[in-house]
Amino acid sequence: MLLNFDRLGWWKYVLVAVTIVTAAFLLLPILFIAALSFGSSQWLIFPPPGWTLQWYSQLFADPQWLASAWTSFRIASIVTVLSVLLGLVTSFGLVRGTFMFRDALKALFLTPMILPVVVLAVALYAFFLRMGLGGTLIGFVISHLVLALPFSILSISNALEGFDKSIEDAAVLCGASPLEAKIRVTLPAISHGLFSAAVFSFLTSWDEVVVAIFMASPTLQTLPVKVWATLRQDLTPVIAAASSLLILLTITLMALVAIARKVLKS
Amino acid sequence: MSTYIDVASETATTSKAIRPTGFGEIIPALLFVGIFFIVPVVALLLRSVLEPVVGFGNYAELLGSATYLKIFANTFIVSGLVTAISLLIGFPVAWTLAIMPSRLASLIFAVLLLSMWTNLLARTYAWMVLLQRTGLINKMLMGMGLIDQPLPLVNNLTGVTIGMTYIMLPFIILPLYGVIKKIDPTVLQAAALCGANRWQCLTRVLLPLAARGMVAGALMVFVMSLGYYVTPSLLGGTANMMLAELIAQFVQSLVNWGMGGAAALVLLVVTLSLYAVQLRLFGVQNTGGR
Numbered sequence: 001m002l003l004n005f006d007r008l009g010w011w012k013y014v015l016v017a018v019t020i021v022t023a024a025f026l027l028l029p030i031l032f033i034a035a036l037s038f039g040s041s042q043w044l045i046f047p048p049p050g051w052t053l054q055w056y057s058q059l060f061a062d063p064q065w066l067a068s069a070w071t072s073f074r075i076a077s078i079v080t081v082l083s084v085l086l087g088l089v090t091s092f093g094l095v096r097g098t099f100m101f102r103d104a105l106k107a108l109f110l111t112p113m114i115l116p117v118v119v120l121a122v123a124l125y126a127f128f129l130r131m132g133l134g135g136t137l138i139g140f141v142i143s144h145l146v147l148a149l150p151f152s153i154l155s156i157s158n159a160l161e162g163f164d165k166s167i168e169d170a171a172v173l174c175g176a177s178p179l180e181a182k183i184r185v186t187l188p189a190i191s192h193g194l195f196s197a198a199v200f201s202f203l204t205s206w207d208e209v210v211v212a213i214f215m216a217s218p219t220l221q222t223l224p225v226k227v228w229a230t231l232r233q234d235l236t237p238v239i240a241a242a243s244s245l246l247i248l249l250t251i252t253l254m255a256l257v258a259i260a261r262k263v264l265k266s
Numbered sequence: 267m268s269t270y271i272d273v274a275s276e277t278a279t280t281s282k283a284i285r286p287t288g289f290g291e292i293i294p295a296l297l298f299v300g301i302f303f304i305v306p307v308v309a310l311l312l313r314s315v316l317e318p319v320v321g322f323g324n325y326a327e328l329l330g331s332a333t334y335l336k337i338f339a340n341t342f343i344v345s346g347l348v349t350a351i352s353l354l355i356g357f358p359v360a361w362t363l364a365i366m367p368s369r370l371a372s373l374i375f376a377v378l379l380l381s382m383w384t385n386l387l388a389r390t391y392a393w394m395v396l397l398q399r400t401g402l403i404n405k406m407l408m409g410m411g412l413i414d415q416p417l418p419l420v421n422n423l424t425g426v427t428i429g430m431t432y433i434m435l436p437f438i439i440l441p442l443y444g445v446i447k448k449i450d451p452t453v454l455q456a457a458a459l460c461g462a463n464r465w466q467c468l469t470r471v472l473l474p475l476a477a478r479g480m481v482a483g484a485l486m487v488f489v490m491s492l493g494y495y496v497t498p499s500l501l502g503g504t505a506n507m508m509l510a511e512l513i514a515q516f517v518q519s520l521v522n523w524g525m526g527g528a529a530a531l532v533l534l535v536v537t538l539s540l541y542a543v544q545l546r547l548f549g550v551q552n553t554g555g556r
Binding site (some may be wrong): 001014025027043044066089093111142150207210214228244 | 289309355377387388389454466468472500514552
């Protein structure tokens with residue numbers, strides 16, 4: 001009876017009310033940022049006295065904001081490609097391999113997900129200081145790849161586990177080489193896994209703040225680092241504009257994942 | 267497939283064992299993770315006992331000073347509060363989602379996922395603006411006549427707790443939803459048939475059945491909160507530092523790698539031991555501490 005929605009009686013209304021209030025609590029701050037980014041008040045008064053695009057034009061007129069967005073985009077793109085390639089090869093080994101400690105090694109690959117990011121950030125900061133990689137594009141790519149790879153391995157492994165290997169074997173029996181069978185039979189079948197690996201790797205890098213704060217140099221910083229640095233000075237609506245763009249990209253990519261899941265799985 | 271191999275290996279006991287396959291494919295990733303993850307983390311932790319002098323001096327200083335103990339206390343109190351509030355709000359929401367008509371539920375799921383994947387800084391910024399003295403929350407409370415003076419809601423632990431709870435809610439709702447969805451509704455019907463009223467069904471059947479998931483979800487939120495850096499440092503004041511910020515400060519401003527490493531090890535040990543407990547209770551969970 002407690003698990004039957006229609007037979008909950010008046011409890012139903014309480015539960016639905018709590019749920020809707022909670023959903024609103026989660027959603028409203030995000031909408032609030034979008035509203036602020038178009039608001040004309042510099043003092044972030046809400047509701048704003050008027051609407052304007054000036055914060056966006058300030059954002060796009062500032063070479064520093066543009067440079068950091070471009071840096072973020074470049075790093076996230078490189079990380080995505082490397083993460084999917086490395087994740088794909090590793091997943092084949094992890095899902096189909098028969099070597100010792102396979103489960104322990106898989107757990108090891110996923111550890112960066114559970115480690116407090118600040119520990120990794122500080123550790124890589126020290127490491128890259130010694131290797132001369134601090135503040136470089138390679139340093140950014142490596143550190144973001146450490147965080148993105150677990151997502152990639154997880155998505156691709158899951159897809160590969162759901163794929164029946166005998167179909168690939170059948171292709172080999174029909175005369176395909178093992179590599180050809182993998183590329184022309186297996187890869188299309190697990191494409192939804194590859195796609196989510198790519199999107200989650202991109203978003204992990206694009207949204208990453210903590211490691212990036214330690215990795216950044218005055219000449220090379222990602223968009224979140226620029227937001228972070230600006231936030232420490234004041235709460236200018238330009239940040240609302242930058243945040244809105246960050247959120248817009250996230251929504252676009254998430255919608256793509258939802259569509260791709262439907263298209264690729266059917 | 268695997269049973270076939272097992273049978274083959276058992277019948278051919280005299281021949282050599284099957285050659286392991288697939289290890290070559292994980293070598294690149296293993297090298298990468300080894301060099302850029304394990305080595306740096308181990309090196310950082312080693313510095314805690316090697317610098318400035320060999321020994322456990324850093325740990326003695328960390329655990330013996332009132333300043334640092336207060337930071338530990340802050341971290342545990344805020345993480346505990348965030349966990350308790352998230353659980354209190356998250357349970358009814360997860361319960362409703364599990365039994366709600368699916369169309370409305372999928373809409374709310376979309377909100378949960380959106381907020382989970384919305385940039386952390388963007389969400390924290392929203393709360394910095396909402397909670398400031400002239401912010402919307404204070405204005406609304408004053409407009410309703412509940413308060414005369416703006417409440418100090420930001421640059422203190424109140425702000426950190428609000429902001430962190432906001433971030434953690436989806437992380438507790440989703441696993442709880444999974445647990446409640448798995449409970450067999452006939453068990454509750456049986457309890458009702460045996461004469462239990464609604465309240466008894468809730469406290470003596472549903473809650474105990476969901477308890478394991480609640481503990482696991484709570485542990486996960488607690489662990490993630492302990493290591494968060496961005497939200498506490500933006501919404502908390504300098505007087506209310508938390509552990510992650512302490513680590514960053516040792517390294518960035520004080521350039522004290524020994525103390526930084528020691529604080530990192532404390533955080534790591536607490537995180538990994540609680541995670542091990544959670545793993546035994548619940549299996550692998552997808553987390554991400556920022």
